[in-house]
Amino acid sequence: MAGTFKFELVSPERVLLSEDVEHVVLPGVDGDLGVLPGHAPLVVTLRPGTISVIGGAKTRKIFVKHGFAEFTPDTLNVLAEQAVSLDGAERSEIDGLIATAEQELADASDDGKRFMANSALDALRAL
Amino acid sequence: MASLKDLRNRIASVKATRKITQAMQMVAAAKLRRAQEAALAARPYAERMSNVMSNLNKGMTDGGGDSSPLLSGTGKEDVHLLVVMTASRGLCGGFNSNIARKARADIIRLQNEGKTVKLLCVGSKGADALKRDYEQLILKKIDFKAVKRISFAEAEGVSKELLAMFEAGEFDVCTMYFSEFKSVMEQIPTGLQLIPAKFEAADDDDAPKSASAAAIYEYEPNQEELLDFLLQRNIGAQVFRGLLENGASEQGARMTAMDSATRNAGDMIDDLTISYNRQRQAQITKELIEIISGAEAL
Numbered sequence: 549m550a551g552t553f554k555f556e557l558v559s560p561e562r563v564l565l566s567e568d569v570e571h572v573v574l575p576g577v578d579g580d581l582g583v584l585p586g587h588a589p590l591v592v593t594l595r596p597g598t599i600s601v602i603g604g605a606k607t608r609k610i611f612v613k614h615g616f617a618e619f620t621p622d623t624l625n626v627l628a629e630q631a632v633s634l635d636g637a638e639r640s641e642i643d644g645l646i647a648t649a650e651q652e653l654a655d656a657s658d659d660g661k662r663f664m665a666n667s668a669l670d671a672l673r674a675l
Numbered sequence: 676m677a678s679l680k681d682l683r684n685r686i687a688s689v690k691a692t693r694k695i696t697q698a699m700q701m702v703a704a705a706k707l708r709r710a711q712e713a714a715l716a717a718r719p720y721a722e723r724m725s726n727v728m729s730n731l732n733k734g735m736t737d738g739g740g741d742s743s744p745l746l747s748g749t750g751k752e753d754v755h756l757l758v759v760m761t762a763s764r765g766l767c768g769g770f771n772s773n774i775a776r777k778a779r780a781d782i783i784r785l786q787n788e789g790k791t792v793k794l795l796c797v798g799s800k801g802a803d804a805l806k807r808d809y810e811q812l813i814l815k816k817i818d819f820k821a822v823k824r825i826s827f828a829e830a831e832g833v834s835k836e837l838l839a840m841f842e843a844g845e846f847d848v849c850t851m852y853f854s855e856f857k858s859v860m861e862q863i864p865t866g867l868q869l870i871p872a873k874f875e876a877a878d879d880d881d882a883p884k885s886a887s888a889a890a891i892y893e894y895e896p897n898q899e900e901l902l903d904f905l906l907q908r909n910i911g912a913q914v915f916r917g918l919l920e921n922g923a924s925e926q927g928a929r930m931t932a933m934d935s936a937t938r939n940a941g942d943m944i945d946d947l948t949i950s951y952n953r954q955r956q957a958q959i960t961k962e963l964i965e966i967i968s969g970a971e972a973l
Contacts, residue, residue, distance in 0.1 A: 560912055578896060614908065616727075627727075
């Protein structure tokens with residue numbers, strides 16, 4: 549499908565990204581979602597993982613944690629408590645995130661938390 | 676009457692004080708700008724969050740589903756937890772005491788109504804102010820003195836704490852006290868109820884639009900789970916907002932306080948200089964009279 553839609557990534561501290569894109573892949577709790585322009589209105593919680601912004605010369609990846617996405621046919625808003633761009637991220641930064649996720653996995657008290665921590669780990673180790 | 680030397684010393688010391696207050700004022704002005712920017716940048720997140728939540732909430736009430744205890748409360752309101760947010764540093768005019776006063780008024784009101792009150796102090800100055808009367812009510816003190824720049828991580832820590840306590844049934848109603856930043860001159864101590872969550876009245880403005888939007892949204896996993904997730908996240912967002920507003924208010928209050936302190940010091944120096952000069956002149960006159968009358972006596 550041709551055309552673009554407006555993608556905004558907002559963290560509690562500021563608006564991290566606001567631009568027109570063609571295709572975004574989100575890590576939904578129940579599985580990954582690819583978003584193209586004209587998507588049906590939907591609100592979805594995200595599991596910790598990477599958002600891929602596809603379009604232009606290369607695909608950009610952003611790691612998000614504790615977030616949710618809201619889309620209408622021509623906009624996509626992602627609100628995430630933690631968002632780290634993985635383009636040009638230092639190896640040590642990623643290692644830091646992995647360590648945090650491992651810690652969370654160790655501390656996880658129920659299945660829900662364990663699932664979240666595991667998903668973060670999987671996403672980060674895949675890098 | 677103070678001697679000339681005393682006056683000279685006092686003038687020197689007031690001048691030194693003025694230098695300090697002037698420097699503090701300039702530092703506060705610079706920090707204020709940064710704090711204001713941070714508070715502004717944080718706004719979109721809170722707005723979107725409350726938009727989605729009020730949409731969801733409307734959909735839920737229409738559907739008649741069970742709402743979360745974070746929204747509807749525990750059914751009682753016997754135990755109130757007051758989160759009092761103040762600065763960690765003083766010398767900012769009435770900033771800390773205004774917040775503490777507002778909290779204290781509510782503590783007295785709630786206690787008169789026969790409710791149990793618990794306190795959680797964020798920022799050491801508020802704890803100091805309330806310690807005198809209500810030390811046994813303070814459950815915990817959190818201090819961000821060592822933190823240079825408030826980030827969401829701090830707010831998340833506080834919100835985790837609150838949620839854990841709420842789940843353990845330690846309180847029924849949670850209210851957060853902070854100072855809302857209106858302008859450099861004006862900061863309003865505010866009490867904001869966090870649990871059960873209240874939606875801001877401002878939402879009513881775009882109610883028709885969002886109501887129609889609510890009708891067409893689909894939700895994944897489902898409305899209940901989503902709302903529950905959002906309500907938990909919302910606590911963090913609100914705490915973060917409180918911290919940022921407080922940060923900006925603190926710097927604003929300090930700037931105004933230091934500005935007037937600088938001006939007062941200036942006035943004081945003028946007064947002291949006048950009396951110093953007068954006294955010096957009086958002394959010269961006195962010495963002259965002594966010499967002249969000595970000469971006349973010869």
